[in-house]
Every structure is written in structure tokens, then in C-alpha cells.
Amino acid sequence: MTSGSAYLDIDAYACCIAYAELLNHQGVEARAVSSAPLNASISRTVLGWQSSLDDYRPRAGDEFVLVDVSDYHHFDPVVVLDQVVEVIDHHPGFESYWAQKLGSAADILPIGAAATQIFQRWEAADLLPLISEQSAALLATAILDNTLNFTGQLTTQSDIRAYDVLARRAKLAEDWPERYFSECQASIESDLIGALAADMKRLQAESNLPQVFAQMTVWDAAALIRTHRSTISHWLAAQGGDWLLNVISIRECKSYFLAEPLVSQQKLSHLLPIEWQAGTAVLERSLLRKELLRLGLARISVADAMPQIARS
Numbered sequence: 001m002t003s004g005s006a007y008l009d010i011d012a013y014a015c016c017i018a019y020a021e022l023l024n025h026q027g028v029e030a031r032a033v034s035s036a037p038l039n040a041s042i043s044r045t046v047l048g049w050q051s052s053l054d055d056y057r058p059r060a061g062d063e064f065v066l067v068d069v070s071d072y073h074h075f076d077p078v079v080v081l082d083q084v085v086e087v088i089d090h091h092p093g094f095e096s097y098w099a100q101k102l103g104s105a106a107d108i109l110p111i112g113a114a115a116t117q118i119f120q121r122w123e124a125a126d127l128l129p130l131i132s133e134q135s136a137a138l139l140a141t142a143i144l145d146n147t148l149n150f151t152g153q154l155t156t157q158s159d160i161r162a163y164d165v166l167a168r169r170a171k172l173a174e175d176w177p178e179r180y181f182s183e184c185q186a187s188i189e190s191d192l193i194g195a196l197a198a199d200m201k202r203l204q205a206e207s208n209l210p211q212v213f214a215q216m217t218v219w220d221a222a223a224l225i226r227t228h229r230s231t232i233s234h235w236l237a238a239q240g241g242d243w244l245l246n247v248i249s250i251r252e253c254k255s256y257f258l259a260e261p262l263v264s265q266q267k268l269s270h271l272l273p274i275e276w277q278a279g280t281a282v283l284e285r286s287l288l289r290k291e292l293l294r295l296g297l298a299r300i301s302v303a304d305a306m307p308q309i310a311r312s
């Protein structure tokens with residue numbers, strides 16, 4: 001049971017732990033394994049739940065289940081590609097590769113959180129009464145985080161229902177969403193560069209999105225940018241000449257973009273109705289990097305289709 005290489009967010013972390021727990025109940029020996037650093041979405045309280053990854057090093061002959069990742073460029077280095085037996089993910093782009101390789105053992109869906117898919121596995125196995133309070137709390141919080149408190153575009157009814165059931169099992173407080181996202185902001189602000197580095201993706205040069213793409217989810221994005229803008233810009237500019245930071249503001253349900261290179265601003269203006277002012281732009285809804293990737297892919301496929309239409 002493992003996930004991506006760059007960093008582990010709460011969705012990947014929760015899925016590894018909770019799916020390993022389910023498989024062990026089903027008599028399949030499984031370990032939750034990752035060699036990636038944890039990012040700020042695994043907040044102080046979450047770490048205090050005393051549920052963690054297993055201290056285990058994969059051996060020759062082990063099989064791998066991937067959760068919350070399907071792009072084989074970004075696997076945890078412990079993974080042996082040919083020994084992957086199952087993929088559970090909600091990122092776009094590699095659906096047909098895995099469908100061909102694994103058939104129905106590839107479960108890649110446009111859904112708010114991979115944690116919802118893991119919840120569905122527990123439910124389908126009729127074992128939900130056995131889920132530990134920690135795993136229920138982890139999965140519920142992963143759903144909150146990845147759906148942006150249910151405001152993200154990919155949020156589905158299944159995510160909402162999974163949260164309700166899991167939050168009740170885990171006895172989470174009513175104000176847990178606000179407390180959780182405020183905690184994430186505090187941990188980001190206590191190590192801003194670390195948080196940027198941990199949640200940054202490098203996209204292919206031919207991508208129609210900025211090549212250096214950092215993202216963070218906080219309670220109050222305007223305050224974060226006001227206080228830390230020069231530190232952020234300085235560090236991102238050192239990573240390359242085409243960069244963007246997406247700060248998702250849960251309190252206001254908006255996305256704040258920070259990009260100083262003109263080329264990066266233009267790429268984003270191509271995909272979204274935004275106006276840049278001195279390197280920042282605000283979108284009146286919260287938008288995730290994977291939603292932007294989806295928009296970018298849609299534009300590529302439209303562009304690819306054009307010449308064919310012209311020829312026929």
C-alpha cells in the first residue's frame with residue numbers, strides 16, 4: 001500500500017493506513033508504506049491520533065497497491081511497476097493505461113477524495129463496524145481536505161455521504177473543519193519554504209500550465225499572501241522562470257493565484273476568467289491543481305482534434 005514520491009498529503013496517508021487495515025481484516029497481509037515526507041495537510045491534531053504508516057521495507061516478491069496516485073512518473077521509489085496489482089486514484093490522465101494493464105483492479109474515478117473510494121471498499125466488504133476510530137477520522141479529514149470542505153468542483157454526493165458516516169464513527173466535533181484548516185495554515189506558516197517545497201509539482205515542459213506549480217490550502221489565503229508574499233515569490237523564482245502558487249482559501253471559498261512571470265500569468269489567463277494585478281489574481285471559487293490539469297488536458301484534446309476535423 002503506497003502512494004506518490006514527492007510528498008504525502010492527508011488523502012494518500014489516510015488511504016494507505018485505512019486500506020491496509022481493511023485488507024488485514026480480510027486476511028490479506030498488508031502494510032502502509034511510504035518513503036515520502038508528510039506535508040502540512042497532516043496537521044498537529046491528525047499526527048496526535050497515533051495512527052501511522054508501518055515501518056516496513058518492501059521485499060522482492062511483494063505486491064503493490066497504489067492509492068491516490070496513478071501517474072507512474074510520480075510513484076514512490078519503493079514501487080516495482082510490474083508488481084502493482086491494484087490502483088485506487090482520483091487524478092486524471094492515466095485511466096486507460098491502468099485499465100489496459102489491470103482491468104477492473106484499476107479504480108480511477110473523478111471523485112473528491114480517494115478516501116471516499118476507500119470508504120466504499122469498507123462498506124462493500126460489510127466491515128464498516130470494524131473500522132478503527134483513527135482510520136475513520138483520517139478518511140473523514142482527507143475528504144474534507146481534498147474536497148476543500150465540499151466546495152471543490154470534483155465533490156460528489158458520495159464524498160458528502162462518506163464524510164457524514166465517517167465523522168459520526170470518529171466522533172469528530174461540529175467545528176472540526178474550521179479547526180482543521182486553521183491548523184494547516186499554522187503549520188504552513190511555521191515553515192513556509194518547507195510547505196512550498198513539499199506541495200510543489202513540476203509539470204512537463206509542453207504543459208499549458210506553469211511548469212513549477214505549488215499549491216496550499218489554508219483557512220485565510222489573503223492574510224497568508226499579505227504576510228509572506230516576498231518570501232514565497234523569492235523561493236519560487238529560484239525554482240524556475242515559469243511558476244505559480246495556488247492558495248485555496250477555505251474561509252472565502254476562493255483561489256488566490258500568485259505568479260510573477262508574464263508567461264505563467266498568460267497560461268492561466270488562457271484557462272480561467274481571471275485578471276492579474278501586480279502578480280496576483282483571485283478566482284471567485286476554489287480550484288484545485290488537479291481541476292486545472294483537467295482543464296488543461298481538455299484544451300489539449302480540443303487542439304488535437306482540430307486538424308483531424310479539418311482533414312476529414
Ligand SMILES: [Mn+2]
Binds near residue numbers: 068
Ligand atoms: Mn487525493
